[in-house]
Amino acid sequence: xxxxxxxxxxxxxxxxxxxxxxxxxxxxxxxxxxxxxxxxxxxxxxxxxxxxxxxxxxxxxxxxxxxxxxxxxxxxxxxxxxxxxxxxxxxxxxxxxxxxxxxxxxxxxxxxxxxxxxxxxxxxxxxxxxxxxxxxxxxxxxxxxxxxxxxxxxxxxxxxxxxxxxxxxxxxxxxx
Numbered sequence: 062x063x064x065x066x067x068x069x070x071x072x073x074x075x076x077x078x079x080x081x082x083x084x085x086x087x088x089x090x091x092x093x094x095x096x097x098x099x100x101x102x103x104x105x106x107x108x109x110x111x112x113x114x115x116x117x118x119x120x121x122x123x124x125x126x127x128x129x130x131x132x133x134x135x136x137x138x139x140x141x142x143x144x145x146x147x148x149x150x151x152x153x154x155x156x157x158x159x160x161x162x163x164x165x166x167x168x169x170x171x172x173x174x175x176x177x178x179x180x181x182x183x184x185x186x187x188x189x190x191x192x193x194x195x196x197x198x199x200x201x202x203x204x205x206x207x208x209x210x211x212x213x214x215x216x217x218x219x220x221x222x223x224x225x226x227x228x229x230x231x232x233x234x235x236x237x
Contacts, residue, residue: 062077062078062108062111063075063076063077064076064077064111064112064113064129066113066116066117066118066127067116067117067118068087068117068118068125068157069118069119069120069125070125071089072087072088072089073087073088073089074086074087074088074118074125074127074157074162075088075092076097076105076162078105078106078108078111082106083097083101083102083105083106084097085097085162087157093160095157095160095161095162096160096161096162097161097162098161098162098163098164100164101153101155101162101163101164104131104133104151104153104164104167105131107133107134107137108131108132108133109132109133109134110130110131110132110187111129111130111131111132112129112130112187112188113127113128113129113130114128114129114130114152114191114193114199114200115127115128115193115196115199116193118157119196120196121156121165121217121220122220123156123158123220124156124157124158124159125156125157126154126155126156126157126165126217127155127157128152128153128154128155128199128200129152129153129155130150130151130152130153130187130188130191131150131151131152131153132148132149132150132187133148133149133151134147134148134149135147135148135149135172135173135174136173136174144173144174147172147173147174148171148173149169149171149172149173149174150169150170150171150172150187151167151168151169151170152167152168152170152199152200152215152222153166153167154166154167154168154199154217154220154221154222156220165220165221166220166221166222167222168215168222168223168224170202178205190202190203194214194228196217197216197217197218198214198215198216198217198228199214199215199216199217199222200214200215201213201214201228202214202215211226212228213225213226213228214227214228
């Protein structure tokens with residue numbers, strides 16, 4: 062899996078992950094390797110589905126940021142045990158600092174292990190269930206309650222990911 066994002070400064074960010082390695086580099090005319098923090102490395106190495114929610118980076122307080130959807134197996138070491146065939150779906154907020162890729166926040170959307178279902182079943186096609194939005198919003202999706210599906214959104218505030226029942230794009234007060 063290789064993801065490439067345009068950065069606001071004209072460079073590009075490339076993230077490559079496999080079972081054993083995660084590499085990140087900043088590219089312009091030449092490539093420059095940047096380090097990946099351990100938490101982010103661990104999540105990306107376990108993932109069986111990764112895709113960018115937004116196609117380009119946006120500015121956060123410390124530098125450019127990107128959001129990824131990541132699906133990991135719930136219990137990969139014990140496929141026949143509790144949640145052995147389950148999955149953990151999450152949104153990652155990643156910041157590109159000077160020479161490092163840092164995981165700022167993660168938001169679980171669906172989790173077998175923790176019995177969380179913030180989003181209606183994503184099934185085998187999560188790319189179709191998550192609709193990208195412009196920064197500071199991240200994505201819109203359908204949630205379920207007793208009355209049926211209703212829209213929910215993920216937004217960025219104070220370097221964190223928040224689920225919001227209102228998907229209005231007007232300015233909203235910051236959470237405390």
